Amino acid sequence: MNYDFFHYVDLIGTLAFAISGALAAINRNLDIFGVFVISFITACGGGVIRDICIGSFPPAGLINLEYLIIVILSVFLCGFFQKLLLRLNHPTLFFDAIGLGFFASFGAHKTYFFTGNSELAILLGIVTAVGGGILRDTLTTTIPSVLTKEIYASAAIVGAVIQLLGENNIINPALAPWLAILICSSIRLLSLKFKWNLPSIKQVQ
Amino acid sequence: MNYDFFHYVDLIGTLAFAISGALAAINRNLDIFGVFVISFITACGGGVIRDICIGSFPPAGLINLEYLIIVILSVFLCGFFQKLLLRLNHPTLFFDAIGLGFFASFGAHKTYFFTGNSELAILLGIVTAVGGGILRDTLTTTIPSVLTKEIYASAAIVGAVIQLLGENNIINPALAPWLAILICSSIRLLSLKFKWNLPSIKQVQ
Amino acid sequence: MNYDFFHYVDLIGTLAFAISGALAAINRNLDIFGVFVISFITACGGGVIRDICIGSFPPAGLINLEYLIIVILSVFLCGFFQKLLLRLNHPTLFFDAIGLGFFASFGAHKTYFFTGNSELAILLGIVTAVGGGILRDTLTTTIPSVLTKEIYASAAIVGAVIQLLGENNIINPALAPWLAILICSSIRLLSLKFKWNLPSIKQVQ
Numbered sequence: 012m013n014y015d016f017f018h019y020v021d022l023i024g025t026l027a028f029a030i031s032g033a034l035a036a037i038n039r040n041l042d043i044f045g046v047f048v049i050s051f052i053t054a055c056g057g058g059v060i061r062d063i064c065i066g067s068f069p070p071a072g073l074i075n076l077e078y079l080i081i082v083i084l085s086v087f088l089c090g091f092f093q094k095l096l097l098r099l100n101h102p103t104l105f106f107d108a109i110g111l112g113f114f115a116s117f118g119a120h121k122t123y124f125f126t127g128n129s130e131l132a133i134l135l136g137i138v139t140a141v142g143g144g145i146l147r148d149t150l151t152t153t154i155p156s157v158l159t160k161e162i163y164a165s166a167a168i169v170g171a172v173i174q175l176l177g178e179n180n181i182i183n184p185a186l187a188p189w190l191a192i193l194i195c196s197s198i199r200l201l202s203l204k205f206k207w208n209l210p211s212i213k214q215v216q
Numbered sequence: 217m218n219y220d221f222f223h224y225v226d227l228i229g230t231l232a233f234a235i236s237g238a239l240a241a242i243n244r245n246l247d248i249f250g251v252f253v254i255s256f257i258t259a260c261g262g263g264v265i266r267d268i269c270i271g272s273f274p275p276a277g278l279i280n281l282e283y284l285i286i287v288i289l290s291v292f293l294c295g296f297f298q299k300l301l302l303r304l305n306h307p308t309l310f311f312d313a314i315g316l317g318f319f320a321s322f323g324a325h326k327t328y329f330f331t332g333n334s335e336l337a338i339l340l341g342i343v344t345a346v347g348g349g350i351l352r353d354t355l356t357t358t359i360p361s362v363l364t365k366e367i368y369a370s371a372a373i374v375g376a377v378i379q380l381l382g383e384n385n386i387i388n389p390a391l392a393p394w395l396a397i398l399i400c401s402s403i404r405l406l407s408l409k410f411k412w413n414l415p416s417i418k419q420v421q
Numbered sequence: 422m423n424y425d426f427f428h429y430v431d432l433i434g435t436l437a438f439a440i441s442g443a444l445a446a447i448n449r450n451l452d453i454f455g456v457f458v459i460s461f462i463t464a465c466g467g468g469v470i471r472d473i474c475i476g477s478f479p480p481a482g483l484i485n486l487e488y489l490i491i492v493i494l495s496v497f498l499c500g501f502f503q504k505l506l507l508r509l510n511h512p513t514l515f516f517d518a519i520g521l522g523f524f525a526s527f528g529a530h531k532t533y534f535f536t537g538n539s540e541l542a543i544l545l546g547i548v549t550a551v552g553g554g555i556l557r558d559t560l561t562t563t564i565p566s567v568l569t570k571e572i573y574a575s576a577a578i579v580g581a582v583i584q585l586l587g588e589n590n591i592i593n594p595a596l597a598p599w600l601a602i603l604i605c606s607s608i609r610l611l612s613l614k615f616k617w618n619l620p621s622i623k624q625v626q
Binding site for chain 2: 454455458473478479483486489559560
């Protein structure tokens, strides 16, 4: 449960979201700085909102050079290995799903560590996980993923809750982040693959 | 003018916006967690922005269990009594109008109480009132209500100003919130019903 | 490098963005309060996000009466001199370009002054410059300027970097803001006029 471990969880989530943002921006034919801006906002947006809400100023995403380097790296990766990445079905959504698990875990952990408030930890775990993707989709004028019928917010909630159970020693705290990441990202990926849907509240005609 | 009274004003506004958010999300066929997320953002979004701007961390909307319970309740209400709610014309806009009055009053009150700054109180009264609805409409890819020609921002400004007159004892402080809520919500509802419009600045052809 | 000079830089940027916001809102046929709200958000939105990120509460844009007066003035100007303003090609984008330069310089300066962090100064210089325009375009359901292929984010980055070179005495600090404003706004205006584009990363078909 040391700082270093969660720092890597954060960086991997950042990388996954940076790639998903860069791919979405390339898909919209933006110039290279536009791709960089969308990639950065996707990668750091959810975390910045979380840090603002827990009163941690300035938000880590804006002062840590590592994030910036990861985003620049992602833009280059997407430029050079685009053909490879596009072999995946829905590559933007694939990397988004990976980031979802890592950020749900890290967001819940950091918030609980700072505030000790369980409700806030779950809510800001969700915000960290879905915030960047919502910003990416809104800025590239796509309908936000959270709005498609596919399981999305639900996966983030599950990830944040598992992490929180670990913070409270209800499940093994060394295992909790791995479980949270594995289950959250898997639920999202499987729901994409098999087009799982939660029941929606039937709208009266 | 005790804390308790305004606390109820806040909770009723939250309930009204939570219902309007849940109805809008059901209308988009989201899964039940998606409905919960949109309902929560609509109900708490404006207040969270207000609390961030006055430097009150963490924002009340994210740590108070009451809001969470109200949102869950609203989602169930909307699921079970949908037929009843949909008998109203534009049910989303009806509950939005009720929330508008309560939040304009509460937002102006809380900001003035925290900062003693009149301009900030009016601006953040408006933000509290219209913020959640703008987020709801942006996330469900509807054109924000504030953009329709119908009177919307104007009603929120009137509500916030009346509340502020009460805070400064220019009108009876015990009466001010009632007046603010009644006038703001009525202006909005009547403008919906009778399609009132303020003059727009004629665009040169 | 006194406070007063940068204060004027900020006010001119605010005026330019307020006009661009008012023109965009008039173009959408909003009522006069709607025009005021969009104008205010365009003028103060970027700065409010910047102030929140550097932990300066309440954000200057919400408590300084000067901004409010500038916005009200802009709405009147746009109402009365619309014919004159519309003689310009893309008047919204013209005033947006002017504001871009002033805000890139001021945003980088204020952030560096508050935090002494170079990365943050550049990032929040960009945020100050492009934030208001993104909010204006999102709220008026236009595709954000930052997303068009034309050089936009790139101009803001150049402006923020030049200002930062001045803050660190690498170039003459009295000259830096003038250079930043001139170069940033000129790049943007020339790219509009001559339809300059940066290379985009070719999308694999």
